[in-house]
Amino acid sequence: MALNATPLAPLARLTGVRRRRGAVQALDGVDLALPAGQVTALLGVNGAGKTTAIEVLLGLQPADSGEVTLLDRPPSDLDARRLIGVMLQQAQLPERLQVGELLALTRSWYPQPRSVADCVALAGLDGLLDRRYGRLSGGQQRRVQFALALCGRPKLLFLDEPTTGLDIGARQQVWRAIRSLVADGVGILLTTHYLEEAEALADRVVVLDAGRVRADGSVGDVRAQVAQRRICCTSVVPAEVVASWPGVRTAKRIDGQLVVMAEHAESVLRRLLDADPQLGDLEVQRAGLAEAFVAMTAPAEPMSDSKQEAA
Incomplete structure (x- = not known):
């Protein structure tokens, strides 16, 4: 690569975008860039602003302020829209049409469409082309939409x-x-409630909370923003007792093991060992994406009386 080479412009971008829906500030100064050849996972609880961000990028609703570009054009530009693919949570498709007919109809809208064989292979539609869309299971319909x-x-x-x-x-x-498409240079914006899916696929993770970006980086970067550790062990100390200690977010028993999520693992470990010298099968792990996501989006809780006393 040449020394003076500059990175490619993102395929789509939100810059300082604000969007109010009724009394709710759905997006509050959101910056989001979608590069080619990467999966960007957009995560957030229901109402965090994910759907609004997608609809603004697609031109389905306007931004109140800020800048929105889709392939260096306004989202409403027809040429830009012909270069994107969209699979939303809800899709209204003619139920009487066969899967093959739906593919033929959709392919007719593009000057150089992907072949039917490639669409079938990528989405796993073998044996479904002659089936009516309305007769398919919910999972099969999702594959057709893909x-x-x-x-x-x-x-x-x-x-x-x-x-x-x-x-x-x-x-x-x-x-x-998805991995095959990314290898071919396609940029993908993914929303998912399956955090293991984001962990497996995403090059970047953006966490939205109440219309604001709380984190933006690799899976490792997002994990690193949360100091939590998962402590697993066999111990006679009751989980409800451990849950009351300072620095402990949760403590519960899973399959006979005590599982503790703690912000200050060292002090919690010392206290566990003092309380139970026979503690065994000890394992300490860094928080995964699921724990980091929960920590970033959970509302602040007032300290309980028991934790205040323990502190």
């Missing part, structure tokens, strides 16, 4: 909860397809 989003050979793909309702095999099929 295939339709790929018909135009998109440069940028919006996947809103793409694997909801899929069994394990179908989910892994979609994961393989």
Whole structure:
């Protein structure tokens, strides 16, 4: 690469975007960039602003302020829209049409569509082309929706909860397809409630909370913003006792083991060992993406009387 080479511009961008929906500030100064050849996972609890961010990027609703670009054009630009693929949570498709007819119809909208064979292979639609869409199971319909989003050979793909309702095999099929598309340079914006899915697929994670970006970085970067550790051990100390200690977020028993999420693992470990010198099977791990996400988006809780006394 040349020494003076500059990074490629993102395929889509929100810059300082604000959007109010009624009394709710759905987006409050959001910055978001979607690069080519990467999966960006947009995470947040219901009402965090994920759907609004996607709809603003797609031109389905306007930004009140800030800048929105889609492939260096306004989101309403037809040429830009022809270069994206979209799979939303809700899709209204003609139930009487066969899957093959839906693919043919969608492919007809693009000058150089992806082949039917490629769509079938990527989405796992073998044996479904002659089936009416309305006769398919919910999981099969989601796979058809995924295939339709790929018909135009998109440069940028919006996947809103793409694997909801899929069994394990179908989910892994979609994961393989996503990795293949990214390897070909496609940029993907992924929203998912399956945090293990974001951990497995995402190059970048953006956490939205109450319309603001709380974290933006790699999975490792997001984890590093949370000092929590998971402590697993066999111990006679009751979980409810440990839960009252300072620095402990949660403590519970899972399959006979005491599992503790703690912000100050060292002090909690010392106290555990003092309380139970016979403690065994000790394992301490860094918090995963799920724990980091919960910590970032959980409302602040007032300190309980027992923790105040313990402190």
